[in-house]
Amino acid sequence: MKKYVGLLLIVLLLATGVSMAQDVVLEFQQWWEPELPEGSFRAILDDFEAANPGIKVETISGPYLTTKDQIIASAATGTMADVVGLDGAWVNVLWKQGALHSLSQAMADADYDDSELAAQIQLAGETYMIPIANFIYPVFVNLDLLEAAGIDPPTTRAEFAAAAMALTDPDNNVYGWAQPLSLEQPNGIQNDTMSWLWASGGSMLDDMGQPHLAGNEALAETLEFLKGLHDAGVVAPGAFSMKENEKVEEFVNGRVAMIINTLAHFTLIRERNPDLNFDITALPAAEGYDGPRGLPYASWGIGISSNTEHKAEAWKLIDFLTSVDGNSKLTSIANAFPGNVNATPDFIQTDPLFMTAFEIFQEGFLANEFTGLPAAEELMRQFDEPFQFYLEGEMELDEFLEIAQEEWEDIFS
Amino acid sequence: MVTSAQSQVAETPNVRWEQRKRKLLPYGYLSPTLILLAALTIVPIVTVFLYSLVDNVIVNPNPPEFVGLDNYEEVLTHRKFRGALSNTIYFSLVSVVAHFFIGLSFALMLNSRLLGANVKAVFRVIYILPWVFTASIIAILWRLLLNPHGVVNFVLLELGLVEELQEFLSDRRLALNAVTFINIWSGYPFYLVSFLAGLQGIPDDLYEAGRVDGGNAWQLFLNITLPQLKPIIISLALLDFIWTIHQFTLIWMTTGGGPMRSTEVLSTYTYKAAFSSHEYSIASTIAMVILGICTFVAIFYVRSQRMVDE
């Protein structure tokens, strides 16, 4: 009896030893799992594991707001996960820290053909992040409010201002537009401020990719337009501490008629308020501009840790998530536009609103100049602070742009 | 009994041993604390100190470069630092004073003999309510309450106390007071519980003696309660001051230091330096300045402790 038990133990030990020797466990740190329907992200990874025997993926999921800090801290202490989810606003700092492995290298090692990738985020000539899901930011309009006022969705800035004016009714707590400018999450500078500039073909950088704020005619016009909206009282109150999520809640409650907002919110808005009659439209352009509209967007990007011992396996995971099949599945559950040009998430064919969005997407171009910039979040914040002074009327436009220019140059150098 | 029997037959070496033991004993009692603090705090604090003397740390590929006190000069002369410092002092002082008054008043009420035991039990639980929530939820709750379309504005408008919606957290004239108020609300239970404990330590006969001398309630409070609580008051105020300086989540998640830097305090300023502009050297330098301020205050505490001991 004892003999058999002993034998069994040895066999068991051998078995586990063998399987441990075979299985590579990839740690995958991201904030996506909690954002997606329960279990759906795991299901995609299970597909990957089934297709790649010997590789297991272990997810390390955290809240979005702290993911960047956590990755920086783990990179500094050598505990970074093998594969990480990345945001365009923080890829630069991790690259600078030496925490990211060159994906150009990984692609070369794997003889990968990158022609299907919609975009690659490059720093110093090499790719460090591949966006695998993109969320564009069109204008959401409350059709009921627009119809009551007898106006059509605006297509130019002047029309937008006039519409916002007509829609604003403070006695009933309805405002034309909302601009979140919280300094905690200053992404309102990207999504709700600079987006106006990009939509009209403008740029906040010069040809060398350096800050171009002071003396930037197109930017000055944009900001004057925005101040005009604030001065006219058509912007929802509380702008200076408002965050993205509160902007949406105001819209969902019918208190704000128009917002610039991510497509990621489609399902949410429908769930929160099934009665809300809303549509989307491209961001209005400056008068006389008829070029393609820049569309602000945010991405779920992916990268590989420079410390990982499993670079080849890590690349296999990225390969899978950017493949037609894997990417279609992921973007379908995330309601995102694909990172693979041939992938087709199912909602594009089934949902009329997404079809509109897809048209906007095809007619315009993805524009987010903050992606890959050094300390992008800090750039937004340093712009936000004097912007608030300007909106409050305590600073002239020129002075505000001078200050912002100086702060930005500081960060760039 | 054993010890006294021993001491009767004590010989010189034994007495010496006893003396030495008496000298070493306090260190023995302190050893768990000291070992833990030494193991877990010396390395990080020294690291932060070293960061403050160099440039290029953590997120910079260049090798660290010794710059002496340059970082300190940069921090201390920066206009934004001074703004943050004065906001911090306002925020901390008002919070500490308000915490003290609210905590003490509530503790005295809950200690009153005019109330039954069950009434006290219920109110004790009600009064510590703000304490049982994590800081981020408190921030989120108060953002809901103070929203321009939130319930506070609604009630104030209905009561006719204000004429239009107030932007408590996005109006620079109101924001610092608003976050200070939130901090007062969330922090006083700590004093309340400490004072409740402290009040139990005041012997009744002191009050009886005071009453015999003809003191009224107010005099008894001034002459007996306050002096008896003094060691606790000083300790609490010191610790609360340190914690309030470090208060980050509440301010960060309600205003992010805005609008227009009106609620920028040292903790938000440090966080931005570390995790937004990724200048860890600067963040470490501010940390050291804060350490300096706190140590300065702590010296007063240690002095007062000595007086109490004597």
Add this chain to the structure above:
Amino acid sequence: MIGSRRQILARKILLWIALILGACFAALPVLWMVSSSFKSNLKIFAYPPALIDESFSFDAYLAVLGDPGQLRFFFNSYLVAILVTICTVVTSIMAGYAFSRYDFRFKKILNLVIIGVQSVPPITLMIPYFGLIVWLGIYNSYAALVLTYMVFTLSYAIIMMTGYFNTLPRDLDEAVMIDGGGSFVTLWRILVPISLPGIVAVGVYTFMLAWNEFLFALTLTRTNDMRTVPIGIHLLMGQHSFEWNQMLALSVLGSLPVLILFLLFQRYFIAGMSAGSIKG
């Protein structure tokens, strides 16, 4: 407090008014939290606001309780908070006793050090501290959280215990010593029982801190099976939107057991329990 019956009645009325005003200050915001946790996410932002509206439901609570991951967060929070409380109380009683009853060479310096370690903003300590925990090999374990929280709580606990022991007359323990009890016996048999209110205050504070801490709980853990309730709350704060009602429901659920524990322990705050008889 000898006075006529009328005076006492007047005092009682004033006291009740003050008590109720204080309760409003403390509890109305929490009442709003509870009320919002029963609303739909849409109605939480409705204007004019209502305490209870037609969206009233237990959905948020069911969503939280139906998630085994969240229950694990509760278990972790309790385990960590209870361990921290026990360790901190025992350690701080010993340290407080040393500071209160002995004179020794480095007393002042050590006192300063114990406060000093609190004075560096935790945010800046995070990265080097994280490195240390990884180096010690206790990353992603309960030990990491328990030891870390002890570093935070010990300052207050020691200062409070020292202060509390200082209010107790020395002749009390000297009498015991002369009777032949060692210092250890004096501490645990005599001082500790009298000091229960102070110990409970320390315990309550320690428990609350360990229960509510977020930053280090997140940094020092990697997998969800080690994480605590505050992280569970943060996981409901999405990139683009929050699950407001679930976050609030989770907070309410988390607070209930804490309040019950407090209700059990608060009897140690009853006036005169320790004073008088023993000290007289």
